Amino acid sequence: xxxxxxxxxxxxxxxxxxxxxxxKVRQDFPALSLSVHGKPLVYLxxxxxxxxxxxxxxxxxxxxxxxxxxVHRGVHHxxxxxxxxxxxxxxxxxxxxxxxxxEEIVFVRGATEGINLVASTFGRGRVKxxxxxxxxxxxxxxxxxxxxxxCGEVGATLRVAPIDDRGEVILEEYEKLINEHTRLVAMVYxxxxxxxxxxxxxxxxxxxxxxxxxxxxxxxxVPHKAVDVQALDCDFFVFSGHKMFGPTGIGALxxxxxxxxxxxPYQGGGxxxxxxxxxxxxxxxxxxxxxxxxxxxxxxxxxxxAVDYLQGIGLKAIGWYESGLLDYATEVLSAAPGxxxxxxxxxxxxxxxxxxxxxxxxxxxxxxxxxxxxxxAGHHCAQPVMDHFGVPATVxxxxxxxxxxxxxxxxxxxxxxxxxxxx
Amino acid sequence: MxxxxxxxxxxxxxxxxxxxxxxxxxxxxxxxxxxxxLCGDQLTLYLRMDGDRxxxxxxxxxxxxxxxxxxxxxxxxxxxxxxxxxxxLFESFHELLTGDPSVVAEVGPxxxxxxxxxxxxxxxxxxxxxxxxxxxxxxxxxxxxxxASTE
Numbered sequence: 001x002x003x004x005x006x007x008x009x010x011x012x013x014x015x016x017x018x019x020x021x022x023x024k025v026r027q028d029f030p031a032l033s034l035s036v037h038g039k040p041l042v043y044l045x046x047x048x049x050x051x052x053x054x055x056x057x058x059x060x061x062x063x064x065x066x067x068x069x070x071v072h073r074g075v076h077h078x079x080x081x082x083x084x085x086x087x088x089x090x091x092x093x094x095x096x097x098x099x100x101x102x103e104e105i106v107f108v109r110g111a112t113e114g115i116n117l118v119a120s121t122f123g124r125g126r127v128k129x130x131x132x133x134x135x136x137x138x139x140x141x142x143x144x145x146x147x148x149x150x151c152g153e154v155g156a157t158l159r160v161a162p163i164d165d166r167g168e169v170i171l172e173e174y175e176k177l178i179n180e181h182t183r184l185v186a187m188v189y190x191x192x193x194x195x196x197x198x199x200x201x202x203x204x205x206x207x208x209x210x211x212x213x214x215x216x217x218x219x220x221x222v223p224h225k226a227v228d229v230q231a232l233d234c235d236f237f238v239f240s241g242h243k244m245f246g247p248t249g250i251g252a253l254x255x256x257x258x259x260x261x262x263x264x265p266y267q268g269g270g271x272x273x274x275x276x277x278x279x280x281x282x283x284x285x286x287x288x289x290x291x292x293x294x295x296x297x298x299x300x301x302x303x304x305x306a307v308d309y310l311q312g313i314g315l316k317a318i319g320w321y322e323s324g325l326l327d328y329a330t331e332v333l334s335a336a337p338g339x340x341x342x343x344x345x346x347x348x349x350x351x352x353x354x355x356x357x358x359x360x361x362x363x364x365x366x367x368x369x370x371x372x373x374x375x376x377a378g379h380h381c382a383q384p385v386m387d388h389f390g391v392p393a394t395v396x397x398x399x400x401x402x403x404x405x406x407x408x409x410x411x412x413x414x415x416x417x418x419x420x421x422x423x
Numbered sequence: 424m425x426x427x428x429x430x431x432x433x434x435x436x437x438x439x440x441x442x443x444x445x446x447x448x449x450x451x452x453x454x455x456x457x458x459x460x461l462c463g464d465q466l467t468l469y470l471r472m473d474g475d476r477x478x479x480x481x482x483x484x485x486x487x488x489x490x491x492x493x494x495x496x497x498x499x500x501x502x503x504x505x506x507x508x509x510x511x512l513f514e515s516f517h518e519l520l521t522g523d524p525s526v527v528a529e530v531g532p533x534x535x536x537x538x539x540x541x542x543x544x545x546x547x548x549x550x551x552x553x554x555x556x557x558x559x560x561x562x563x564x565x566x567x568x569x570x571a572s573t574e
Contacts, residue, residue: 358440362462362487363431366546370427379463392463392485421431422488 020317026402028053028309039372042407047192047220047351047398048376049242052306056246059305063298071297072271072288086297089304090287093252096307097237098228104260106253106287107300111219112142114238114253115186117290118215119146121263122236122255123184129155132181134212136174136198137163137388138191141381143217147186156183163388167194167343175206182207185214189221193382193396194343195326195351197225201232208233213259219243219251223400224322224349226315229254241299245400246306250299253290260286267292318401322350325399329408333397336415342394353380353394356418361393364418368395371414429542430549431488434496439488444481444498453566457484457559459551464490468559475505480560487552489543494556496536506564513557516540520550 026032031051034041043051063085069078071086087102094102108114123146127133133147137160144158151158159182161174169187178185185207190197204214213235221227223244229237236259240251255263265272265283269292274282283289310318329352333339338357356364365377376396379386386392397411448469456467466484470477480498485491501509516537521544543553 360485360487360491362464362549362552363489366430366549367427377462383463386463392465421427422436 020313020321020401022321022402022404025313026404028055029402030054030057032402036372036374037370042371042373042410044397044399044403044407044411045374045376046223046400046403047243047380047396049248050223050245050400051402052247053245053309055309056302056305060247060298060302063301068298070294082297085301085304086295089300089307092304092307096222096227096311097252097254098230099254100230101257103286104254104257106255106260106290107295108238108251108253108290109249109296110240110242110251111217111238112146112240114236114251115143115215115217116146117253117266118236118238118255119150121266121290122213122259123147123150124154125262125264127151127154127156127183130181131156131183132159132179133157134159134161134174134177134182134185134207136161136169136187138167138169138194138196138198138382138385139186139188140192140217140219141383143186143188143215144384147184157181160384161187163196163385165389166345167191167196167385167389168345169196169198169203171199171202171206174203178207178210178212180210182210182212185212186217187214188217188219189227190218190224190349190351191343191382191385192220192351192398193380193385193394194345194353195348195398196343196345197221197347197349199347200234204232204234220350223310223318224315225319235259241303241306244303244306245309246303247299250296250303252303255286257286260290263289265292266290269293271295313401322399322401325403325405325408326350326352328405329397329399329411332408332412333415336412338419339415342389342391350400351396351398353396355391355394356415356422359418359422361395363422364395364415367418367421368411368414371410371417373411373414375411426542426545430546432539432542434536434539435488435492438492438495442482442491442495444479444495446481446483448479448481453563455559455563455566457555457562459486459490459555461548461551462487464552464555466490466494466556466559468494468556468563470560470563475507477501477504477506477509482556482559486555487549489540489549489552490555493540493553494559496539497556497560500536501560509560509564512537513561516557517554520544520553 029051067081069082071083090102090105093105159177207214215236216234218237218239222239237254242248272289272292274284342353361377378393451469452472453470458465464486469481471479482494
């Protein structure tokens with residue numbers, strides 16, 4: 001019978017407004033019942049970081065209480081249990097990303113560290129003076145600065161594929177920028193500042209047509225849509241646990257095994273070696289080669305629980321629900337007097353970025369906060385995007401699977417209050 | 424709502440909408456740029472001196488209502504003051520924004536117009552907005568090569 005129920009649910013999901021039980025989902029997140037300045041919290045800062053479900057909190061707590069020990073070291077019982085759980089989390093991430101093998105998953109601190117790892121190992125080995133690294137104009141600083149540092153160090157050039165006024169990469173320009181000097185393309189899957197979903201599969205194909213490997217920054221993608229790194233055929237993919245309902249300080253780098261195997265270590269230390277003498281060290285195979293020192297054991301295990309949580313609900317159902325919510329938010333905010341949306345790409349996820357006539361986003365953020373509404377007001381670590389649209393900053397409401405239309409309505413009332421104070 | 428109206432007082436909203444002394448000084452003796460990386464506020468302050476006294480201050484840039492009003496009011500209150508008086512005023516202002524409320528009551532009167540920023544104290548993350556122009560003024564006076572930053 002459960003199978004039949006699932007089918008029914010899936011059928012109604014495509015048409016219905018709520019493909020999953022939103023009230024139940026909300027109950028999974030203790031923080032959602034907080035009050036802020038005496039008002040029920042409306043948490044719309046999910047692109048910065050998400051709240052955590054009970055199952056993630058429990059997974060971390062259970063590890064510390066019931067089977068905590070260092071991993072890959074001891075022969076004792078607890079070490080074995082912790083190692084099993086840690087490696088099981090790696091397999092969960094492998095399944096989550098559709099990777100062929102668990103050895104292709106490297107645990108890192110987050111997307112930022114994943115990008116830095118690739119820049120300083122793969123990048124440093126491959127990018128030489130006169131070469132080019134290509135990114136897009138909508139990158140987060142984390143996918144600009146590591147490449148800038150690398151290019152500066154080796155004498156290469158950072159090229160930037162421009163975006164149009166809706167906030168979409170101009171594909172013809174992007175394709176033109178891939179040339180015989182291009183050694184690597186790094187691009188965001190979903191823009192944290194604009195919500196644009198890039199046609200990454202096509203963009204990867206264009207790069208591969210010229211034998212250029214591609215890194216995809218998937219930090220904003222994984223909480224909202226199913227990812228299949230093999231179908232995308234990306235060479236590297238990074239994401240952060242804390243933006244997908246997992247803990248901070250943990251994330252993952254996916255890399256094709258032959259590439260990871262060809263790369264030198266990132267940091268030296270314990271765990272990443274096969275044998276060490278004062279004369280020479282033999283490095284371990286991936287992923288251990290890139291995980292020097294005691295890793296974030298509990299973080300990885302709890303991130304595995306976040307993967308379970310997302311897959312339990314289903315990324316398809318989440319996608320349907322969120323897209324209805326985003327359409328609603330876009331509609332009511334566009335209709336609000338004095339509000340201008342920044343980023344109106346045809347394919348968007350999660351993010352509504354906007355400015356209010358005559359009001360700096362920072363002031364709007366403060367007033368909304370007093371209404372219990374958490375939004376981000378600023379440049380969202382994407383200053384070049386702000387420059388493109390000629391604004392110093394925007395107000396950004398970023399949605400997650402636990403947000404509701406009622407919360408969007410509260411945001412709209414909050415915006416009206418902002419206008420009232422600044423009238 | 425009352426804390427918000429304390430923060431966004433009429434005077435502040437007015438200076439935000441109609442900033443005084445907005446623009447450049449062609450023959451500036453000092454100039455500095457200030458950034459608040461947290462929210463993207465940035466301003467450039469121009470300063471013309473008459474001996475040890477501030478003869479004229481102007482500013483340009485963009486920022487939130489608090490930082491714009493603070494820069495605007497700064498240009499009014501420091502004009503004609505000696506550098507020592509300016510420094511003392513900044514210290515009192517800083518005390519107003521971050522200090523112990525009972526102490527603030529005592530330093531209040533000499534602040535004059537700056538007292539409208541008392542409401543900022545209830546919004547700790549906005550203190551940097553209110554002090555950006557002052558940090559920039561300090562940088563301009565000391566002619567540092569580095570841009571002033573609230574971080």
